[in-house]
Amino acid sequence: MDKFYQSLMQAPIGMVVLRGRELVIEMVNDTYLTIVDRAREEVANRPLMDVLPELQGQRFPELLRAVWETGNTQRESEALTYVDSHDGRRKYYLDFEYTPLRELNGTVSGIMVTVNDVTVKVEAREKIQAAEQRLRLAIEATNLGTFDWDLENQEFYSSPRLVEIFGFPADDAVSHQQLIEALHPDDLHIREKAVSTSFTTGGLSYEARIIWPDKSVHWIRVRGKIVHDDDRKPLRMYGTAVDITQQKTFTQELEKKVQERTAELKESNHALQKSNEELAQFAFVASHDLQEPLRKIQTFATRIQATEDALTDRGKDYFRRMQQASMQMQQLIADVLSYSRMNAAGQHVEALDLGMLLANVQEQLSERMEAVGATIEMAALPVVKVIPYQFEQLLTNILANALKYIKPDVPPRIVITAGTADGQAIGPLAGDGVYYRIAIADNGIGFDPQYSERIFQVFQRLHGRNEYEGTGIGLAICKKIMDNHHGFITATGEPGQGATFFLYLPA
Amino acid sequence: MAQSFFLADDDDDDRLLFEDALRELSADTNLIMATDGVDLMEKLEETVPLPCVIFLDINMPRKNGFECLAEMRQIEKFRAIPVVIFSTSNEESTIERTYRQGASFYIHKPRTFDKLKSAIRQIMAIDWSLHTVQPSKEKYVLQF
Structure with a gap:
């Protein structure tokens, strides 16, 4: 009996034995005392309702009475219970069972109460249910x-x-x-x-x-x-x-629109390309065919000069001027032809040592350099991927300019340096990458900075023909060549202070 | 025996200048002129003996210089006649094509009468019996 009693006292389930209709607490275990937060001394041999007055008004008194009156066991699961503990009213979920204790003659003389605290379990489940509820609402939304x-x-x-x-x-x-x-x-x-x-x-x-x-x-x-x-x-x-029907329809509409626009753009690109090609073709044919009659004018003029002894001095002067004019025209045609031929499409690109290319150009210009006493200083230059003949033309044009627009009595000095530049620093049209930067500086007559862009346009000249010869195409060709290489050419200068040309090539 | 030249050129100014230049260099050189490729091939067919050299323009109506060259290379009796291209063009592609077709020299039509004379003089001076092989590409274009 002692052993049974002991196991009851230590059971993880709360237990109370109530005697008589007064429901006097005859025996109570620690688990029950913990649940109701009462000390053993407070409850021993006292009526339940005196010990736990807060139960009054809850459902328990009625159920206990029912056990007395019917003799049937009453049980409930997860019953919501409020207990006044020392630090205030507490909420519990309890599984409980009220079992009648009978006399030998079968009459009910007491009630055995077992209580299991399932609050943690119930609250956890409620949390899950609430979360599910929220999720369901979210999904529905x-x-x-x-x-x-x-x-x-x-x-x-x-x-x-x-x-x-x-x-x-x-x-x-x-x-x-x-x-x-x-x-x-x-x-x-x-x-x-x-x-x-x-x-x-x-x-x-x-x-x-x-x-x-x-x-x-x-x-x-x-x-x-x-x-x-x-x-x-x-x-x-x-x-x-x-x-996603709506979204899909919208996307399809959008795709259709994009396709339409792309097709339009493609078409106008095609038209533009065609018109560019036609223009280049026209420039080529025109300049080619213009050479033919010009050549004859020149040839017949030399014939007259050679054979017509009766010409007056004035007549001879006129012929000389005519020859001069046709020479200019010949150069102009040659330059336009060259400009029209400077295309990127289908051109052979190769890695070229700029230093070697420059030395080559310098060699070709050596006669002119000696004549004006020019010197060229060249830093180490990079190897770049270019269309060889076009880059040779580009460097030739720039160096020839440096040797042409010189100050009297000042020996021309050209300094060529190389470095790199960030695309964003060059201008809005440049990409994000790194560019090689080749600088070609001279000590010639320079130019007014307000013309720094105009000099790259076709037929734009800053000087009269009597001062400096030229057709106004040389730098336009340079610009076109840099365009072909996805690069840029810029120039800075001041009158009398020399000019510097910058070539930017994607590295 | 006097040399005999053929000139095929549709431009009568150029034919006149060529003839003038040739006459100043030599009085007895025989010159037969054709006004286009078709005319050239017909006259070649009738001419005995065959000319020492044919000066051939490229850009001509009816039958151009390329076609004439190709045709002459097909016909056994014309195959060995030296052809000198005489053209306004200095297009690399034209030079390359005519070289491959077996022309002997390429002359870019000169801009002065004196240079025209030097060009003809240079061609006249060639002993074609020593020139049975085509010159190297570097020597193909004559500069004046």
């Missing part, structure tokens, strides 16, 4: 249909919204098979592939068309996640589906 696919037993649960997305009334019982059959025949393979992929990746994701019972076509986006057991065996797939 996003118009997502949800599904839960038991892969082991091939059971499929679909939310009312999912069923709706497939065009059925929300409360219809729609089978998994029906949903699969609703897929557009052309998109069936999309789902099949996505599902089989999901078994390796764990994630399901696809967009496909479905056909509603009313035959209308809708787009859905399906996402899912597979839950595995400990052996990585797939157990279930949870997922969502959403109707």
